[in-house]
Amino acid sequence: MKGASGSAQGQSPPPSPSDYLIRGTAAEGKIRVVSVVSTQAVREARERHKLSYVATVALGRAMSAALLLAADLKEPQARVSLQIRGDGPLGGIHVDAGVDGTVRGYVSNPAIELPLTPESKLDVGQAVGRYGYLHIVRDLGYGQPYTSTVELVSGEVGDDVSYYLTSSEQIPSAVLLGVNLDSQRVRAAAGVLVQLLPGAPASLISEMEARLTQVGEFSPRLARGEGLRELLEIWLGDLDLTLVPERLPVRFHCPCNSERVKGALRLLGRDELMDMIQTDKGAEVVCQFCNKVYYFSEDELRSLVAEMSASQ
Template sequence: MADKLIRATAADNGIRAVGVITTRLTEEARQRHNLSYVATAALGRTMTAGLLLVSSMKKAESRVNIRFEGNGPLGSILVDAGLDGTVRGYVQNPEVELPPNDKGKLDVGGAVGKDGYLYVIRDVGYGYPYSSTVELVSGEVGDDIANYLVTSEQTPSALLLGVFVGADGVTAAGGLLLQVLPKAARDESLVALLESRVSKLSGFTPLLRAGKSLNDIMEDMLGDLGLTIMPESQLVRFSCRCSFDRVLGALKMLGEAELQDMIEKDEGAEATCQFCNEVYQATESELSRIIDDLRAESN
């Protein structure tokens, strides 16, 4: 099943629904960063959340950045997602592994930590980005993103995020976001109905592993509420904006003295992108050309 995102409405446009499958992109992140089981689940959930959050923005250049800073052993989690369907991210300590929690599931909450903060930045494509900070409520990612939506955006929301990872890698990942829009938010029974339906589910990945498509899941959740699924789906993928030219630009900022030191001691330079783990090598001659450019600019 391809990684893709679909959008829908229900209850006379009073409910907005977005579903996304992120199995392949989460597996790519796992391989790129050599992630442990629990780190895969944490990063996969956060990347899925990023794609769901950015899906409601308008301008093509819109992006959402999500950063978890909890007191757990995983350290920071940083994700960058775009309206174009691209997402990337990394975990500070990707090798951390924990025993299952008391429910027998991957202990994402323990790995992230229950004390700390969630930072969300929305770049709408022009002007200054909007930033929000909320305290963590559980470290389980989904709970914290839902709390952010209610606290910072005042939008009643139900959120399901899931990653199933086994010995063969990630076999199911994705999520579902249901939001009661302002025109319907005063209908407390509608909010309660959505919460009740989500609470009865055992998770999102069991639905995928049972062969359910995004359309099936939407139909089961909202089919009796006037569901309208948009005909166009969007492909989503892991994609990083790093490049060798950007690396050379970053090296240029180090200055002539440090670049010369790299030439003499290391016979070049090596840089690794945190987001995708791509390694870039700059030769002595390339560093020498940067030094020549710096000298030319100073004259």
């Protein structure tokens, strides 16, 4: 199922609640439902990376998708890495999300912009590319991470994640992702994942896709102030929808810090660090995920080299 998107002009949106994720079941426990509001996180990603309109929608969809995928992990430190590498001008999309509700991400070419589609939509599929791969890495918090790769279906992100879950995970799934923009800001970003549980008839997934399609555009309704729980009730309320009362807070978070960056510099080796000292008189390191810049003076690099030498 394609993720909804749009570029809406007009009055300022109503205040957005804090981002959160909710879980539930429907159809007498035959359907698993996970939904997330990621508006603030996508806003922060757009501001940090200076994203174009189409790059914002592509990355926003991927951030919501990664949060939905991470929701079924068990260990507190478990995480999901989602990477999309298509043949479009956007380049790669990289997202990291945790079962704790933290998410971060970036795209290779954040400034690209494309003409709208004939339906006046942002052309995410063209930006990402029709050909390429979706890579999912599930770090369960113990043992070796589980890695899976599938070919892109459309580059629209929602279709691609749904295909991954159905073909690689063998779980019939429907995914709806949406990011709504105006000329100044992200008005709403969200996602819904519906999956069949063991014993459920396969025909249910087609019904879920039809229901999500008939509701109309997802993120514009959230931008107008409709609540996530209310929308889920509209879609699934007649199927005995039961939502867990607790919300999992969601936020943009990158764990990078000066000590971690120093650790990365150590991996370069003393010769490379000495070359930085002599050629650049210091170092500038940019975190790809959050775009934070770390500066290290010539003296700081010399001190790092001395520490490395002393530890040998």
